[in-house]
Amino acid sequence: MSSHAVWVLFIIAFSVCPLPSAGTRSSIVLPSQLGLGSPSSCRAPDPNLYYQPVIGIVSHPGDGTSGRLSNATGVSYIAASYVKFVEAAGARVVPLIYTEPPEKLLKKLELVNGVLFTGGxxxxxxxxxxxxxxxxxxLEKNDAGDHFPLYAVCLGFELITMIVSQDNNILEEFSASDQASTIQFVESAKIEETVFQRFPPELLRKMTTDCLVMQNHHYGISPGKLLDNPKLSSFFEILTTCTDEDDKVYVSTVSSRNYPVTGFQWHPEKNAFEWGSPRIPHTEDAIQITQHAANFLVSEARKSLNRPLTQELLDNLIYNYSPTYGGKAGKGYDEVYLFAQV
Structure with missing residues (x-):
């Protein structure tokens, strides 16, 4: 191409996209000129919320790996996936070791802003x-005016079903072991102010058509049996149901009518943090479910009135322990925290 042709192209380009002049530069408007403030005048956080929330997670008997890691008497564990679940939403964890003396456990409850009961x-x-x-x-802390949430996952939900009903034989058998499933929303349920309140509508729809939640249980409770029990029906509202491998319907998510208590028969923590089963959903939609579920727990915990003493909290955080890799067997939990009997 000749130098003349290059010059002509330059002139054409300049006429279409002229360089900014001094006048053009002065037309750029900064946020401060619009009255939007400057970085030094950021809006203050809500003084009614606590932005350093801590969740207590109750340990479960055993080592979580059928004795592959420890056969010690009284050993207990917390699957690391529950810890990561909480941390992903912006909270820290204090292990509530179930073999600790009751007075020590109750004292630890003053260091946390909510509790999680795990599967098992x-x-x-x-x-x-x-x-x-x-x-x-x-329940006592909530009755006294402290907004103190509980997440009860799988076994945790089964246990509070037994506790609320005061019937240790209330549970029924279901075939939902190592199974990904859809989830069906109860038409009459109001999901506002529940774990599902911030789920995008499209994600809620996909949950009813795609197998995005992980089940791993042999027991549960049917909607009819829950509703027929006055203690359970007055305490819980059924939000969702699922169907097991024998086409039997069971309650899969509940919310307490009067307390910040949410029960899951499914496992919201597994999608993002467990890899032992090939059936665990790991799609982007599945990961969003984990994140939204975690976010709700921690957002509820921020409403708690507990303000733990710093040093006592630091001495009890799960950071004082190290997780153990247990996933080499290709099944079970990938990592667990082990606790000797206290």
Whole structure:
């Protein structure tokens, strides 16, 4: 191309996209000129909320790996996926070791802003007694004016069903072990102010058509049996149901009518943080479910009135322990925190 042709192209380009002149530069308007303030005048956080929330997670009997990591008497564990679940939403964790003396556990409840009951198998003995005491204390704290949330996952939901109904034989058998499933919303349920309140409408729709939630349980409760029990029906509102491998319908998500208590028969933590089963959903939609569920728990915990003493909290955080990799067997939990009997 000749130099003349290049010059002609330059002139054409300049006429179409002229360089900014001094006058053009002065037309750029900064946020401060619009009255939007400057970085030094950021809006103050809500003084009614606590932005350093802590969640207490109750340990479960055993090592979480059928004895592959520890056969010690009295050992208990917390799957690291529950810890990561809480941390992903902006909170820290204090382990509530179920073998600790009751007075120590109750003291630890003053260091946290909410509690999580995990999945597992134990439904009797010291573990059941400990969960019962903590559950009653959670209700007491709410009755006294502290907004103190509870998430009860899988076994955790089964346990509070037993506790609220005062019937240790209330549960029914279902075939939903290692199964991804859809989730069906109860038409009469109001999802405002529940775990589903901030889920995008499209994600809620996909949950009813795509297998985006992970089930891993042999027990549960049917909608009819829950509604026929006056204690349960007055305490819980059924939000969702699921269907097991034998086409039996069970309650999969509940919300307490009067307390910040949410029960899941499914596992909101597994999608993002567990890899032992090939059936665990790991799609972007599935990960969003984990994140939205975690966000709701922590947003509720920020409403708590608890303001723990810094040093006492630091001494009890789960950061004082190290997780153990248990996923080499290709099943079960990928990581667990192990606790010796206290």
């Amino acid at each position: 198998w134990a439904k009797s003995g010291l573990y059941f007694e400990t969960v019962t005491k903590i559950f009653k204390k959670i």
